[in-house]
Amino acid sequence: MASNAGAPARERRPSTSAPLSDLKGPIGPAFTRPKHKRTVTGFGPSEIKSVEASIPEPQREAWRKYTPKPFTTPEEFGNEAVRHVETTLARSLYNCDETAAYGGTALAFRDRLVLDWNKTQQNQTFADQKRIYYLSLEFLMGRALDNAMLNVGQKETATKGLSNLGFRIEDIISQEHDAALGNGGLGRLAACFLDSMASLNYPAWGYGLRYRYGIFKQEIIDGYQVEVPDYWLDFNPWEFQRHDITVDIQFYGQVNRWQDDEGKQQCSWEGGEIVQAVAFDVPIPGYATSTCNNLRLWGSKAATGEFDFQKFNSGEYESSVADQQRAETISAVLYPNDNLERGKELRLKQQYFWCAASLNDIVRRFKKTGRSWKEFPNQIAIQLNDTHPTLAIPELQRILVDIEGLEWDDAWSIVQKTFGYTNHTVLPEALEKWSVPLMQHLLPRHLQIIYDINLNFLQFVERNFPKDRDLLGRVSIIEESTPKMVRMAYLALIGSHKVNGVAELHSDLIRTTIFKDFVKIYGPDKFTNVTNGITPRRWLHQANPRLSELIASKLDGFGYLKDLTLLHKLEAFVDDKEFRKEFREIKYANKVKLAKLIKDTTGDTVNPASLFDIQVKRMHEYKRQQLNIFGVIHRYLKIKSMSDEEKKKLVPRVSVFGGKAAPGYWMAKTVIHLINQVGKVVNHDKDVGDLLKVIFLEDYNVSKAEIICPASDISEHISTAGTEASGTSNMKFCLNGGLIIGTCDGANIEITREVGEDNIFLFGNLAEDVEDLRHGHLYSHYQLDPDLANVFDTIQSGTFGDAGSFSALVNGIVEHGDYYLVSDDFASYIKTQEVIDEAYKNVEEWTTKMILTVSRMGFFSSDRCIDEYAESIWNVEPLVPKDEAA
Ligand SMILES: Cc1ncc(COP(=O)(O)O)c(C=O)c1O
Numbered sequence: 001m002a003s004n005a006g007a008p009a010r011e012r013r014p015s016t017s018a019p020l021s022d023l024k025g026p027i028g029p030a031f032t033r034p035k036h037k038r039t040v041t042g043f044g045p046s047e048i049k050s051v052e053a054s055i056p057e058p059q060r061e062a063w064r065k066y067t068p069k070p071f072t073t074p075e076e077f078g079n080e081a082v083r084h085v086e087t088t089l090a091r092s093l094y095n096c097d098e099t100a101a102y103g104g105t106a107l108a109f110r111d112r113l114v115l116d117w118n119k120t121q122q123n124q125t126f127a128d129q130k131r132i133y134y135l136s137l138e139f140l141m142g143r144a145l146d147n148a149m150l151n152v153g154q155k156e157t158a159t160k161g162l163s164n165l166g167f168r169i170e171d172i173i174s175q176e177h178d179a180a181l182g183n184g185g186l187g188r189l190a191a192c193f194l195d196s197m198a199s200l201n202y203p204a205w206g207y208g209l210r211y212r213y214g215i216f217k218q219e220i221i222d223g224y225q226v227e228v229p230d231y232w233l234d235f236n237p238w239e240f241q242r243h244d245i246t247v248d249i250q251f252y253g254q255v256n257r258w259q260d261d262e263g264k265q266q267c268s269w270e271g272g273e274i275v276q277a278v279a280f281d282v283p284i285p286g287y288a289t290s291t292c293n294n295l296r297l298w299g300s301k302a303a304t305g306e307f308d309f310q311k312f313n314s315g316e317y318e319s320s321v322a323d324q325q326r327a328e329t330i331s332a333v334l335y336p337n338d339n340l341e342r343g344k345e346l347r348l349k350q351q352y353f354w355c356a357a358s359l360n361d362i363v364r365r366f367k368k369t370g371r372s373w374k375e376f377p378n379q380i381a382i383q384l385n386d387t388h389p390t391l392a393i394p395e396l397q398r399i400l401v402d403i404e405g406l407e408w409d410d411a412w413s414i415v416q417k418t419f420g421y422t423n424h425t426v427l428p429e430a431l432e433k434w435s436v437p438l439m440q441h442l443l444p445r446h447l448q449i450i451y452d453i454n455l456n457f458l459q460f461v462e463r464n465f466p467k468d469r470d471l472l473g474r475v476s477i478i479e480e481s482t483p484k485m486v487r488m489a490y491l492a493l494i495g496s497h498k499v500n501g502v503a504e505l506h507s508d509l510i511r512t513t514i515f516k517d518f519v520k521i522y523g524p525d526k527f528t529n530v531t532n533g534i535t536p537r538r539w540l541h542q543a544n545p546r547l548s549e550l551i552a553s554k555l556d557g558f559g560y561l562k563d564l565t566l567l568h569k570l571e572a573f574v575d576d577k578e579f580r581k582e583f584r585e586i587k588y589a590n591k592v593k594l595a596k597l598i599k600d601t602t603g604d605t606v607n608p609a610s611l612f613d614i615q616v617k618r619m620h621e622y623k624r625q626q627l628n629i630f631g632v633i634h635r636y637l638k639i640k641s642m643s644d645e646e647k648k649k650l651v652p653r654v655s656v657f658g659g660k661a662a663p664g665y666w667m668a669k670t671v672i673h674l675i676n677q678v679g680k681v682v683n684h685d686k687d688v689g690d691l692l693k694v695i696f697l698e699d700y701n702v703s704k705a706e707i708i709c710p711a712s713d714i715s716e717h718i719s720t721a722g723t724e725a726s727g728t729s730n731m732k733f734c735l736n737g738g739l740i741i742g743t744c745d746g747a748n749i750e751i752t753r754e755v756g757e758d759n760i761f762l763f764g765n766l767a768e769d770v771e772d773l774r775h776g777h778l779y780s781h782y783q784l785d786p787d788l789a790n791v792f793d794t795i796q797s798g799t800f801g802d803a804g805s806f807s808a809l810v811n812g813i814v815e816h817g818d819y820y821l822v823s824d825d826f827a828s829y830i831k832t833q834e835v836i837d838e839a840y841k842n843v844e845e846w847t848t849k850m851i852l853t854v855s856r857m858g859f860f861s862s863d864r865c866i867d868e869y870a871e872s873i874w875n876v877e878p879l880v881p882k883d884e885a886a
Pocket residue numbers: 183184185188616617618700701702705726727728729730732
């Protein structure tokens with residue numbers, strides 16, 4: 001048996017407040033329940049059953065009687081909400097403002113969820129079947145209350161109850177802070193997946209970090225982005241701190257190696273620093289089911305106690321809390337970078353802290369079932385959302401070999417069968433690498449394990465491809481640079497049994513570019529595609545209730561929210577006059593709502609009858625907001641040169657932008673500044689009037705997206721071909737009857753296949769041509785598009801303020817190779833925008849396009865994704881609550 005000295009896993013014993021799945025004692029002496037004294041020290045499935053059986057019937061009956069019943073009427077809901085306002089929040093009628101009413105409402109719903117949550121966790125423990133663990137460093141959850149109301153089917157009840165108390169439900173919902181624990185698509189995908197896994201009754205847990213500050217709040221001051229902290233935890237009724245579920249996590253230190261009496265190599269990781277991980281649990285309710293899964297977020301705390309009393313007593317007040325502060329820093333901030341890897345030590349610490357705590361938790365739960373290690377992959381599927389959790393691979397290997405004493409090869413076989421890895425990008429700057437010296441310093445034992453994994457892998461490659469010496473260098477986990485680097489994507493790939501991309505084009509690209517050599521080594525079957533999806537509950541039913549109602553009225557109810565493919569039946573109503581009229585009215589009403597948000601936040605008035613053209617997403621050069629704003633300037637110049645007669649024929653347009661730039665991403669911030677400067681000029685130009693408005697909506701987040709997505713006529717998904725892995729907002733806009741202007745990139749391609757080429761506006765160069773075009777820019781004479789040159793002249797003339805502010809943006813295209821092919825795609829972009837202007841004038845045709853688009857979006861449900869993952873990667877079955885089984 002290997003020594004476990006220095007093992008970071010010094011867990012505390014769970015007690016009553018843990019969910020039942022955690023209340024399973026260690027494998028060991030059988031649990032005997034002392035008469036009349038109930039001590040809850042932890043149970044396995046059989047122990048829970050025997051304890052329950054041993055409780056006398058009268059006590060069981062009393063328990064059942066006293067168990068709170070979920071509210072079902074406005075009065076019962078009102079009772080619960082007021083009780084919480086009075087007793088939990090200590091407020092009363094005279095000082096119950098909207099914030100307090102939100103608190104009471106949220107707590108009433110939380111109580112409801114907890115009853116389902118406890119039951120679900122108990123059922124999953126009893127069933128003892130394979131579970132999914134979804135490891136994601138980001139969960140962009142947004143608000144929880146509206147989602148909880150709709151998923152448990154009690155929004156009407158709450159609406160009436162709140163109205164009796166004098167509150168409007170919309171006002172109450174809007175009191176909630178977004179849980180913005182993510183940057184963009186990757187984090188929101190994780191949130192949609194949690195919703196789908198619960199709705200489809202999969203036994204699944206999410207594991208993440210409980211950042212004290214989510215992504216920063218964005219303010220626009222004088223046209224510039226300013227970042228301010230997001231204090232989202234000020235009041236968060238949705239989490240439960242599990243004081244008793246803690247894991248000690250080790251960093252730094254050194255590794256001792258020796259041979260035991262049998263000559264076997266042993267290893268121990270000693271010394272260093274210990275930080276404590278504390279569990280915070282968030283209930284994840286499924287839609288129209290009582291399944292309520294768990295999201296466990298880890299917070300960090302000093303392992304040594306609150307602060308150093310010795311120092312405090314001797315007057316060193318500040319350093320007495322220093323340990324505490326240093327430890328808490330680990331879970332303090334979400335790194336605000338999207339598709340950029342920066343290699344900071346704190347980030348690596350975050351990754352290990354979260355992976356080690358989660359793995360410890362998963363292993364502990366598994367050990368309580370008493371199964372043999374061989375069965376680990378039959379009971380547990382762990383999905384890595386991008387490379388951020390890759391350290392879970394060497395961590396599991398370490399636990400199995402160093403602590404549990406398994407042979408290396410047996411352990412490695414378990415590891416590979418357990419993990420699946422989702423790749424989210426082929427952008428070189430986003431592929432994670434960690435320097436070997438940093439890893440050596442922070443995680444010395446893990447580095448050794450990574451080297452051993454690499455050695456075994458390279459020996460395997462050498463045996464199979466003896467003549468290809470270069471191959472070894474290309475596929476090695478260690479990059480032979482100065483300093484040497486650990487390539488996390490390779491480690492993730494080698495340690496997983498399946499690797500998937502997130503849209504067909506992207507999955508093809510990873511097979512033919514970054515992982516080409518690995519396809520040769522492992523064969524094609526290791527690689528698969530799962531095209532991303534979105535939850536229709538949040539992105540249609542919650543965000544666009546009127547459209548959801550209208551669809552339900554045509555499809556015999558809301559069943560389509562659980563089987564989105566039923567939407568195809570809407571096509572039968574495409575010629576139904578009443579339906580078409582109502583569809584248009586709903587779109588218009590959603591635009592009115594967005595116009596109000598614009599007015600409230602920017603002060604600008606926009607006409608809802610205009611064509612709403614929207615681009616909201618993280619600000620990044622590859623997403624090409626610069627192409628959009630250059631197009632807007634081109635439009636502005638055209639309007640300025642038009643006669644009054646020509647102007648009358650033009651469709652008025654509102655160009656809406658939104659999105660955050662990473663604080664250190666200067667070029668993305670320059671684009672935000674340019675958009676605001678253009679808006680300042682255009683929106684006040686009398687020659688233009690309503691024909692063009694340019695809006696930058698600050699602080700784009702999930703709750704704003706819920707207002708924005710239903711209000712678009714056109715949304716822009718215009719990344720340079722081959723750069724956007726999937727995109728998911730494209731699906732959200734289409735599901736709400738917005739059409740797309742887009743490149744042949746990411747999921748746009750599959751959206752086109754589903755909705756038909758007539759219902760999407762594609763433009764631009766194809767991914768296969770990008771490399772040649774880039775090469776051409778560098779080595780042959782570079783010809784700028786003439787319309788774009790005109791736009792640049794206008795910028796450089798100072799029309800939009802100091803031209804110097806934008807010179808790097810312009811020069812990046814004119815002089816430095818135009819890496820993102822803005823000029824190459826400009827003409828076709830402008831032409832396509834003109835096609836859109838014409839198409840929009842034909843109201844009837846446009847209506848047909850909208851309806852057909854919605855009715856053909858069935859494929860893009862995240863439920864479909866989860867079923868695909870479950871079948872082709874996880875091999876997990878749903879666990880339907882007994883009373884819901886068909
Ligand atoms: C707040 C937020 N940010 C980013 C995204 C991802 O957008 P995209 O797929 O356009 O990159 C979404 C998707 O809905 C979102 O809600």
